Amino acid sequence: MTTSWADSVAASEEEAVAAAPAPAAAAAAAKFSSDQASQPRPTRRTYVPPHLRSRPQSSVAPAPPSAAAPAVIDRVGYGGPPAGSWSTGGFRPDAGRSGGGHVPAGGRNGRGGGRDRGRDRGVNPFADKDGLEQGIVGQENAAINFDAYEDIPVEATGNNVPPPAGTFADIDLGEALNLNIQRCKYVKPTPIQRHAIPISLAGRDLMACAQTGSGKTAAFCFPIISGIMRGRYVQRPRGRTAYPLALILSPTRELSIQIHEEARKFSYQTGVKAVVAYGGAPINQQLRELERGVDILVATPGRLVDLLERARVSLQIIKYLALDEADRMLDMGFEPQIRKIVEQTGMPPCGLRQTMLFSATFPKEIQRLASDFLSNYIYLTVGRVGSSTDLIVQRVERVHESDKRSHLMDLLHAQRENGFHGKQALTLVFVETKRGADSLENWLYTNGFPATSIHGDRSQQERELALRSFKSGRTPILVATDVAARGLDIPHVAHVINFDLPNDIDDYVHRIGRTGRAGNTGLATAFFNENSSSLARPLAELMQEANQEVPAWLTHYASRSHGGGRSRRSGGSRFGGRDFRREGSFNRGTDYYGGGYNSTGHGVSAGYGGYGVYGTGVTSAWE
DNA sequence: AAAAAAG
Numbered sequence: 001m002t003t004s005w006a007d008s009v010a011a012s013e014e015e016a017v018a019a020a021p022a023p024a025a026a027a028a029a030a031k032f033s034s035d036q037a038s039q040p041r042p043t044r045r046t047y048v049p050p051h052l053r054s055r056p057q058s059s060v061a062p063a064p065p066s067a068a069a070p071a072v073i074d075r076v077g078y079g080g081p082p083a084g085s086w087s088t089g090g091f092r093p094d095a096g097r098s099g100g101g102h103v104p105a106g107g108r109n110g111r112g113g114g115r116d117r118g119r120d121r122g123v124n125p126f127a128d129k130d131g132l133e134q135g136i137v138g139q140e141n142a143a144i145n146f147d148a149y150e151d152i153p154v155e156a157t158g159n160n161v162p163p164p165a166g167t168f169a170d171i172d173l174g175e176a177l178n179l180n181i182q183r184c185k186y187v188k189p190t191p192i193q194r195h196a197i198p199i200s201l202a203g204r205d206l207m208a209c210a211q212t213g214s215g216k217t218a219a220f221c222f223p224i225i226s227g228i229m230r231g232r233y234v235q236r237p238r239g240r241t242a243y244p245l246a247l248i249l250s251p252t253r254e255l256s257i258q259i260h261e262e263a264r265k266f267s268y269q270t271g272v273k274a275v276v277a278y279g280g281a282p283i284n285q286q287l288r289e290l291e292r293g294v295d296i297l298v299a300t301p302g303r304l305v306d307l308l309e310r311a312r313v314s315l316q317i318i319k320y321l322a323l324d325e326a327d328r329m330l331d332m333g334f335e336p337q338i339r340k341i342v343e344q345t346g347m348p349p350c351g352l353r354q355t356m357l358f359s360a361t362f363p364k365e366i367q368r369l370a371s372d373f374l375s376n377y378i379y380l381t382v383g384r385v386g387s388s389t390d391l392i393v394q395r396v397e398r399v400h401e402s403d404k405r406s407h408l409m410d411l412l413h414a415q416r417e418n419g420f421h422g423k424q425a426l427t428l429v430f431v432e433t434k435r436g437a438d439s440l441e442n443w444l445y446t447n448g449f450p451a452t453s454i455h456g457d458r459s460q461q462e463r464e465l466a467l468r469s470f471k472s473g474r475t476p477i478l479v480a481t482d483v484a485a486r487g488l489d490i491p492h493v494a495h496v497i498n499f500d501l502p503n504d505i506d507d508y509v510h511r512i513g514r515t516g517r518a519g520n521t522g523l524a525t526a527f528f529n530e531n532s533s534s535l536a537r538p539l540a541e542l543m544q545e546a547n548q549e550v551p552a553w554l555t556h557y558a559s560r561s562h563g564g565g566r567s568r569r570s571g572g573s574r575f576g577g578r579d580f581r582r583e584g585s586f587n588r589g590t591d592y593y594g595g596g597y598n599s600t601g602h603g604v605s606a607g608y609g610g611y612g613v614y615g616t617g618v619t620s621a622w623e
Numbered sequence: 624a625a626a627a628a629a630g
Binding site for chain 2: 251252253278279280283300301302303305306309328333334337432433434455456481482483485502503507
């Protein structure tokens with residue numbers, strides 16, 4: 001179901017493509033669609049776990065890296081079907097369940113993933129547990145405005161960038177996965193998916209800069225699931241240790257839970273088993289799940305380290321590593337832990353595993369750090385539609401510290417009078433500290449506003465309850481610290497209020513990204529005062545880039561302020577970031593990358609400067 | 624300086 005607005009976007013996009021494609025881009029696009037897209041994908045190195053390298057191999061030998069083999073990924077031939085039999089036509093949705101000719105990894109001793117497929121069959125991950133949500137919009141997934149993502153600029157840099165795909169049908173993901181894509185009501189891939197999935201299927205490492213909510217989770221889950229389905233993985237060693245093939249790390253527990261829920265939908269009836277492990281919850285249940293077999297482990301770093309130390313998880317046969325909110329994962333607080341997990345736990349080194357880093361923001365310093373974990377990677381950046389720009393109306397208001405509460409009250413009163421809450425629209429209020437969150441929640445509650453809160457000092461049970469209560473509309477106001485700033489997909493957040501502004505503009509980008517999701521519009525209001533002066537300049541720049549109305553006083557403030565962290569956002573106006581390898585001065589003399597980079601403008605459409613289509617057409621319902 | 628993440 002699309003809105004008329006979306007239809008008009010789609011229509012105008014078609015016109016533009018037909019009318020005036022940039023010659024180079026058009027030629028490239030034509031070449032890709034008629035030519036390369038139909039050719040076999042390059043084969044990548046086959047990983048054989050160290051403890052199995054001396055074992056005899058069956059008739060299906062891994063193809064040498066240089067051979068022009070068909071699109072077959074990672075075969076270690078132990079009684080598997082002939083190469084290619086997992087193509088769309090020959091794919092069996094229940095493959096492995098019977099333990100027949102090609103038992104997936106661990107099928108024999110029951111330690112691998114997929115053993116409990118039979119059990120999983122009964123649980124339909126597509127059933128909507130939050131009944132209340134159904135009532136709000138009806139078909140949740142059908143409401144996603146995919147057309148809003150049709151035409152945004154994409155840039156890919158790196159060596160030999162694989163061409164993008166046009167449709168899911170163009171991408172050979174396998175029948176079971178295609179069915180799940182249908183069940184999710186994904187009609188066509190979003191730009192990040194169109195580009196990232198072929199890159200990933202080609203076995204390449206990837207650093208991707210794209211807003212959450214633009215289909216990022218699927219972009220890394222689909223190739224992982226597909227690769228595991230197609231790969232002939234060896235039997236896992238006996239014992240209580242779980243040997244996942246893929247590891248997905250995220251910075252907060254709730255985000256890991258969310259990714260796991262998604263991964264379960266995507267892997268339904270594929271024989272691929274996803275398990276989640278995070279702190280604050282009893283470990284025993286997680287241990288039991290792990291014992292029953294795991295292919296894809298979704299985890300927060302702390303709990304994973306715990307599991308590694310207990311030797312209940314081994315990363316020795318990891319084939320895929322994905323870091324969601326990767327810049328966050330590699331910032332000061334997290335980086336040592338991540339480095340330990342990736343470099344000191346027996347995980348195959350880069351080159352022997354496939355690594356994918358995703359975030360909506362990628363500061364150059366973090367990119368440089370991240371390149372330690374990547375091998376000959378492709379940097380992909382997608383124009384910031386649906387994030388801080390086009391679909392979110394941003395407002396900044398000057399509010400003295402002492403007036404914040406009453407000002408918030410005014411906003412909430414106005415919303416209530418406009419039936420804002422009656423329509424189940426949700427309001428997310430960000431504060432700086434955990435204490436501040438508690439006290440604001442109490443204050444709102446005692447003043448008659450149905451509010452709850454989420455922050456790191458609440459018990460995990462309370463955190464999850466608060467999130468459920470907010471999502472369901474039972475408490476349509478959520479006061480949150482930055483624990484809720486990243487990645488969480490909460491439908492119907494109509495208003496994000498930065499009661500306290502963050503110190504880092506990237507955090508602001510992530511926070512306001514909780515609204516304007518899935519192609520819908522949203523409103524973001526920030527309370528600005530002298531305490532947030534370091535943000536004046538980057539905020540003014542960001543709003544300028546996003547075609548937002550910048551108050552004169554903020555411009556003035558910005559011109560007076562200097563320093564205070566990165567004032568320039570990393571990159572130009574159209575993208576969330578740029579490949580740091582192209583910023584010559586940064587790595588001159590340190591030539592890790594041996595050679596030039598092709599920059600391709602896949603999907604860059606004619607005539608649109610990134611946000612021209614959306615910028616002026618969207619007016620706020622609240623203004 | 625604060626937030627998150629193990630208990």
